[in-house]
Amino acid sequence: MKIYVKYFASVRDLMGKDSENLKIEDSLSANELWKSLTVDKKTPTRVLVAVNHEYVDKNFKLKDGDEIAFFPPVTGG
Amino acid sequence: MKIYVKYFASVRDLMGKDSENLKIEDSLSANELWKSLTVDKKTPTRVLVAVNHEYVDKNFKLKDGDEIAFFPPVTGG
Amino acid sequence: MKIEIMNEKFDPWKALVDYKKNVLLNDSSIGATSVFVGTVRDFNDDEEIDSMELEHYPGMTEKYLEDIVNTAIKKYKIIDGLVIHRVGLLEPTDPIVIVATWSEHRDNAFNATRDIMEALKAQAPFWKKESTENGFRWVTPSVEQEENTNEI
Amino acid sequence: MKIEIMNEKFDPWKALVDYKKNVLLNDSSIGATSVFVGTVRDFNDDEEIDSMELEHYPGMTEKYLEDIVNTAIKKYKIIDGLVIHRVGLLEPTDPIVIVATWSEHRDNAFNATRDIMEALKAQAPFWKKESTENGFRWVTPSVEQEENTNEI
Numbered sequence: 281m282k283i284y285v286k287y288f289a290s291v292r293d294l295m296g297k298d299s300e301n302l303k304i305e306d307s308l309s310a311n312e313l314w315k316s317l318t319v320d321k322k323t324p325t326r327v328l329v330a331v332n333h334e335y336v337d338k339n340f341k342l343k344d345g346d347e348i349a350f351f352p353p354v355t356g357g
Numbered sequence: 358m359k360i361y362v363k364y365f366a367s368v369r370d371l372m373g374k375d376s377e378n379l380k381i382e383d384s385l386s387a388n389e390l391w392k393s394l395t396v397d398k399k400t401p402t403r404v405l406v407a408v409n410h411e412y413v414d415k416n417f418k419l420k421d422g423d424e425i426a427f428f429p430p431v432t433g434g
Numbered sequence: 435m436k437i438e439i440m441n442e443k444f445d446p447w448k449a450l451v452d453y454k455k456n457v458l459l460n461d462s463s464i465g466a467t468s469v470f471v472g473t474v475r476d477f478n479d480d481e482e483i484d485s486m487e488l489e490h491y492p493g494m495t496e497k498y499l500e501d502i503v504n505t506a507i508k509k510y511k512i513i514d515g516l517v518i519h520r521v522g523l524l525e526p527t528d529p530i531v532i533v534a535t536w537s538e539h540r541d542n543a544f545n546a547t548r549d550i551m552e553a554l555k556a557q558a559p560f561w562k563k564e565s566t567e568n569g570f571r572w573v574t575p576s577v578e579q580e581e582n583t584n585e586i
Numbered sequence: 587m588k589i590e591i592m593n594e595k596f597d598p599w600k601a602l603v604d605y606k607k608n609v610l611l612n613d614s615s616i617g618a619t620s621v622f623v624g625t626v627r628d629f630n631d632d633e634e635i636d637s638m639e640l641e642h643y644p645g646m647t648e649k650y651l652e653d654i655v656n657t658a659i660k661k662y663k664i665i666d667g668l669v670i671h672r673v674g675l676l677e678p679t680d681p682i683v684i685v686a687t688w689s690e691h692r693d694n695a696f697n698a699t700r701d702i703m704e705a706l707k708a709q710a711p712f713w714k715k716e717s718t719e720n721g722f723r724w725v726t727p728s729v730e731q732e733e734n735t736n737e738i
Contacts, residue, residue: 286643288641288643288711289715290713290724311738314738327738328737328738329737330711333643333645334646338738349643349646351643351711352713352724354707354710354727355707355712355713355714355724355725356683356710356711356712356714357624357671357682357703357706357710357712365489365491365559366561366563367572387586403585405585405586406585406586410493410494410497412557415586426494426559428491428559430575431556431557431558431560431561431575432555432562432572432573432575433519433530433531433554433555433558433560433561433562434472434519434530434554434558447603460679462626462627462678462679463627465624465627466622467622467624467625468620468621468622469621469623470619471618472619472692473616473617474614474617475614475615475616477615526614527612527614540624543622544696544700548696
């Protein structure tokens with residue numbers, strides 16, 4: 281299945297890109313995807329994940345067509 | 358001794374005047390003054406008292422030259 | 435600090451912007467501004483309000499407002515504070531009061547502006563008389579205020 | 587309700603007055619207006635800030651801001667609410683955010699504006715990068731935010 285991945289702020293710096301289209305195996309979780317994407321990287325301790333513009337639990341199972349985003353804790357306001 | 362008495366809002370309506378100069382006996386308390394001024398009136402249950410622009414206790418002893426004010430609970434803002 | 439009693443209708447936002455521009459200038463330590471504006475509503479206790487007369491105790495009112503703002507400035511490390519309060523004849527939608535505080539961090543400004551409003555309502559000698567179709571009535575406080583006041 | 591992400595420097599007080607005048611008109615049920623404005627300070631964690639870059643997640647940010655304001659409107663019987671937030675390159679004294687709420691009574695407006703600010707800081711996807719004499723640094727939140735967010 282196909283998903284669209286976005287990276288923001290320090291996570292974008294870590295990944296060296298702001299987005300990518302990926303083909304992944306069915307029912308991968310957000311956390312499993314993150315681990316596979318960062319297997320060769322020193323990852324920050326706090327990363328948040330949103331799917332289709334909603335925060336989700338790290339065990340959230342991805343579906344075909346999902347937009348998933350990884351980013352650090354937010355600092356607006 | 359001489360004092361200056363002010364009345365505000367519903368207390369002014371009750372007294373029929375906004376201020377008066379009075380000669381009183383020494384060391385009268387705020388409460389004693391109020392009772393003597395309203396002996397023939399039906400007084401409201403809640404009256405506040407300030408002397409020289411400061412809230413005071415009802416047992417506050419008046420001094421010569423004091424400005425004393427009687428008024429209902431405040432309703433600004 | 436600015437404390438002002440206004441006899442005429444005023445624009446609280448213009449007063450705020452003018453004070454910031456002329457007195458606080460471009461103070462770059464300011465991170466937070468918290469503002470409260472109270473306005474006359476057309477209803478109170480289920481009665482329609484035509485107008486309202488606001489009176490105060492000249493001298494004592496200013497003194498208490500200054501003390502109230504100074505207390506908040508010290509308690510919350512406030513950079514500066516502003517209070518403007520109307521007296522006289524007011525109509526629905528007229529501004530009654532503006533309270534503004536400036537600080538480095540948001541908690542302090544939020545808390546200071548709120549404390550100032552609560553203390554103003556409990557202590558500052560202002561009285562409202564509402565005009566309704568049934569005539570005039572003095573407004574009584576909705577919440578009992580025992581603090582710092584002494585009843586006979 | 588108005589939710590806006592601004593790419594250019596804006597005047598929060600003008601935006602507030604315009605919105606009130608053009609949308610809320612002279613709504614005479616309004617008794618209370620509570621406003622918070624956040625601005626860029628020139629110091630953070632003892633380092634001088636030259637400028638700041640603010641980024642957001644288009645789509646998700648607007649969605650969360652709308653949800654946050656709607657939650658406050660329902661919880662506090664708010665008449666209306668406004669949030670404008672800057673993104674892009676900001677300098678000290680530039681406005682970052684304005685939150686305003688209008689209500690009948692002051693408690694509700696105070697609580698709503700504060701709740702919106704706290705929820706915005708905890709949930710809305712914005713990120714700050716500060717430029718200091720030592721280079722760039724991503725800002726990290728000063729308070730741990732566990733609510734409504736999920737970490738990997």
